[in-house]
Amino acid sequence: MPSFLALLDGESVDDELLVAVSRIASIIVPSGQTVPANCNHFVLVQDPSTDPDEVIAHLDNGAEKAIVPLSLAKNLIGTVPANRLFLLLDVANVSAVSDTLRSAISGVFLKTSSSDADLIDSVSRFFKGSTVHVLSSDQPSPSSIRKLAAVGASLILPTSQLTLGPSSEKKISIVDAFLAPLVSDRPDGLFPTVVSSDPHGGRTLGLVYSSQKSIAESIITGKGVYHSRKHGLWRKGETSGATQDVVRIQTDCDNDALEFRVVQHGAGFCHLDRASCFGDLDGLAALERTLAARLVDAPAGSYTRRLFNDQELLRAKIMEEADELCRAETKEEVAFEAADLLYFALTKCAAAGVSVKDIEQSLDKKAKKITRRPGNAKPQWSSKPEASKPPVPAPQAPSAPQSDPNVPIRMRTVDLAAVTPDERSKLLKRPVLRSDEMIAKVKPIVDNVRVRGDAALLELTAKFDKAQLDTPLLLPPFFPLPESQSIDPDVREAIDAAYANIHKFHAAQIDSAPLVVETMPGVTCTRFARPIARVGLYVPGGTAILPSTALMLGVPAQVAGCEQVILATPPRADGSISPEVLYVAHLVGAHAVLRAGGAQAVAALAYGTETVPKVDKIFGPGNQWVTAAKMLVQNDTDALVSIDMPAGPSEVLVIADELCNPAFVAADLLSQAEHGVDSQVVLVGASLPESTLEKIEEEVDKQARALSRVDIVRESVSRSLIVKADDANAAMTFSNEYAPEHLILHLRGASGWVSHVRNAGSVFVGPYSPESCGDYASGTNHTLPTNGYARQFSGVNTQSFQKHITSQEITAEGLQKLGPIVATLADCEGLQAHANAVRVRLGV
Structure with missing residues (x-):
């Protein structure tokens, strides 16, 4: 409980004083007076004839509590929650409060001529469970504040009696009022201080110490100021730039420790340039920070940048994820879909300059409302008869967007001789596979089957494949x-x-x-x-x-x-x-x-x-x-x-020279392009003349338009690549760096180039070896490594279905020669039992 509350008493009040007070106490504003901006406040209604709806309006408009007279309080029971209702009471009328009313309030605003601690103690016991705040005619002092704090009460101080400066006979310093009940149990008189982040749900940033001097400076300046046990007064961020704005300072229940709620600027609170001494931010706080950074420097081709730039896409994703959340059933599915929705919602917030703190403040404001709307859905979102609801779609790859059919279907072209090393490296990269996100999506499904077995399997088959089975x-x-x-x-x-x-x-x-x-x-x-x-x-x-x-x-x-x-x-x-x-x-x-x-x-x-x-x-x-x-x-x-191996979208890389048949090359490129919009299709021209290259592109456009999957091909080809290389050696070097799933050689003397292949899933040699043959019937296997994994993995083969076991058989004579070697190495590693297993056999 705060050591005091400040009562706005009608006299002109310095804004600087109110801002400083708001860091350490709530402000009581009489009904009819202007509410100070950005200050937690209670509304004081002194007229018993006030319409109850007017009280409720104050609460709806942001007042934390309503302080009302006895007769008015009776009219608000059952309408205003107890935690929002305080009773305005003269000390002489305490006995008139019924048990029903006592249970319907959470605090008492007690007017008395004297802040006698014994009297207040008895009132506190009468209103057990409620906080007691005392408005006394006595001149306030740190001593009176301490006495009231000792019996669980706090003093109400009119703002006309408060000052930012030193205490005097007529005014008390807000610093002295705050410090009055504090008691340190440390020999050095310091107070342990927990620093927490205001915008991030109270995330703890670190533990420091405060002195009376540092607390006073923090209250007055609104900056994070602490006490270093080695160096004295410590103004956070004075040298590093990682400053803090103090939002709230409060004591713990024993008045021997503090919490500073702050807005942290710069790299973070910790000296290791982390947000917190207890580890970096996570959850929504980490996402907010990441999105804020991406808003400034997201790469041009990144998905987040695309969301920031394309408001229609962002709108569509928010609606899509909201729909998926509504359809989610299990705890895991609800959590996963809610996370997706929050990501896109916070992306929109970041683009609009809205912070999580802004959202929290809006939630708090809504929570303060006493009156509620019916909460019915708008007509376009209201529920429809079950039969009209579309079925939950089975997980599948996104369909290709439709493009203008009159635009030629073409690949983009780069020249290896003109690219920088960084640009060449980017040419080798595949689309980012967000495996962690997909694993999070499939985990609820996998866990469901693992735990529930056939029952889950049959349910999921009905859901995704629309098949009702008796047995799987x-x-x-x-x-x-x-x-x-x-x-x-x-x-x-x-x-x-x-x-x-x-x-x-x-x-x-x-x-x-x-x-x-x-x-x-x-x-x-x-x-x-x-x-x-x-x-x-x-x-x-x-x-x-x-x-x-x-x-x-x-x-x-x-x-x-x-x-x-x-x-x-x-x-x-x-x-x-x-x-x-x-x-x-x-x-x-x-x-x-x-x-x-x-x-x-x-x-x-x-x-x-x-x-x-x-x-x-x-x-x-x-x-x-x-x-x-x-x-x-x-x-x-x-x-x-x-x-067997990691997997990704289908891939083909074709190396062609001037002797290639353009129709054959185009057909090979399209045979992979039709797999999906994310198929990886690369043509590497080895000294390929522009005229031949043009013929290949004409064939790609011509043949693609004759395919039933032309819409998919149009999309995948637009993302595909023609790489110009100076000669066949340069082309092969690029191919080995790319490590394609399928490599097709349209080269003069193609069979001679096979010895140059270092990384590929399967190689198709010469003009009459289309990749389709390997896919179906030539004899080689079509289950091959993609995404560059051909550097480390082989395609599926017979030995993929075998494991290899080793054995050794050593004769007595053999052990005579091998044993000393083994014992020496075992001794070297300090494994005496290993050496002993040899020595007992050798009798040494």
Whole structure:
């Protein structure tokens, strides 16, 4: 409780005095007088005949409390909350207050001729649970303030009796009034002081010490001033520039410690240039700071800059996220969608110069209102009959925006000889994958399946795939298929041919014989392969038909000899799986087909459910939901599951010289561009003449317009890149730096350039090796590393489904030679038991 309250008593008051008082006390303003700007205030209503609605209007307009006479208070019970209502009372009328009224107020404004501590103590006990503030005819003094504080009361001081200067016979210094009840329990007389941030929800910035002198200067100047135990008076930011504006100074319940609520400027409070000595800001405070910085210096191409510049986009995102929040059901979903909405809402606030503090003040102002509107939604937002609500959409990649169909479909061009090293580095970068955000989105889904098993899996399949299933798992036989799911004979023949080629190539990769090496006489080391026992193969699907992915994953699993192969793919709306995928499941000997997609399928494979077997490794491409779920489960030790590789948008890099066929090159570029708007398509011209380059661009435009997915291609091609290189060597150097998923060589003597390839997922050599062949049927695998991971990862192959175990066998004679070496190294590392295991065998 503050040591005093200030009563605006009608006389002319210096604004500087009021501002200083507002830092340490609330101000009581009689009804009808002007309210000081930016000051916490109580309204004093002395006329008992005042209309109760007028009192409520004062509270609605921002008054913290209403102080009203006894008869008026009775008319406000049940309308004004107790924490907003004080009773104006003469000391002689205390006994007239009923129990009902005592429970309906939270404070008493007591008028008395004398601030007798014993009298006030008895009144405080009568109004137990309420604060007592005393307006006395006595001349105020620090002594009287201390006596009242000792019985839990505070003194009301008319502003005409307050001064910023030293105390006198007629006036008391506001500093003396504040300091009067303070008691230090330290030998040096200092007060422990917690400094907290006013705009950030009271986040603690640090712990310091204050002296009476430093407190006095802070009250008068409004700046953060403390006491250094080594250097004396410490004016925060005097040398660093990290100054503070003091908003409020208050004591703790024992009057032996302080809290300074401040607005921090500069780098922060901590000497380590952090916002707080207890760590940096987090949550909304950190987001606000980041957005404020981005408003000033966000890169031109960044998403945040785009939001700041495009108000229509920002408006659309706020409405979109609000809708998603309304549709969220689980605790995790609500938290996630609310976080998205807050991000876009605070972006709009930052653009408009609105701070979190401004929002808090608006919330506080709304909270002070006693009268309430009905709160009904406007007609355009009111609820509609359930049947008219659109279904919750399944997670999917954003569709490509429509562009003017008359504009030529063209790529952008750069010349390697003209770019700086920084610009070249940017050419190698892919779009930023916000994996942390996607992992946060999929975590509630994964956790739901992990905890609730089949029940969650069936619910999520109904929600995202619109399929009502009795069981998520299909068991063999998968073939022959029902008549209603027959396969076109030509398609079946093509699958059979592709299966034969893929099987032949992957069978040649098997590690059938152990590797045996005698490293020294009597010491034989062996490495042998064993299949991974249980594997999960994710095949994207739903409305799409992707037997090729089922082949690329199922065949090496079959060749490797995996004991259990679970193929997961989203069902169609009727719960069925495409017959082509089921036929492949039959060919590769899958043990079950999981009818589920997205993060929920990955979770079921990783943890297992009542019907779905847990696997040891998960393979397969998918959208960002699948990729994020794979990344999440591989890092969960409870899952004990690995994945094939990181994934990103599809990629192709084509190197072409003057002998290339422009139609072939354009077709290869478009075969990747149609995957999605985020597909990465790069043409590197090796001394490519402008005339040939123009023909390629003409072919791209011509062929793209004939495609059914032209809208997607138009968007992805506009983001694609033509890189001019001086010769084939420069082109190959750039390709190795880029590390593409697919590399196509339209070069003279193309096969000779394969030896120059250092980083690529798969290479397509010469004009008659389109990437499509590798995608479907040549025999190589199409599950390949993207996003530059071809520097570290191989594409899926037979050995991806195997693990390698080593063994060693040492004879007695071999140990005679090897043992001393081992013992010496063990001694060197201080591992005596290791050395002992050798020495007991050698008898030394």
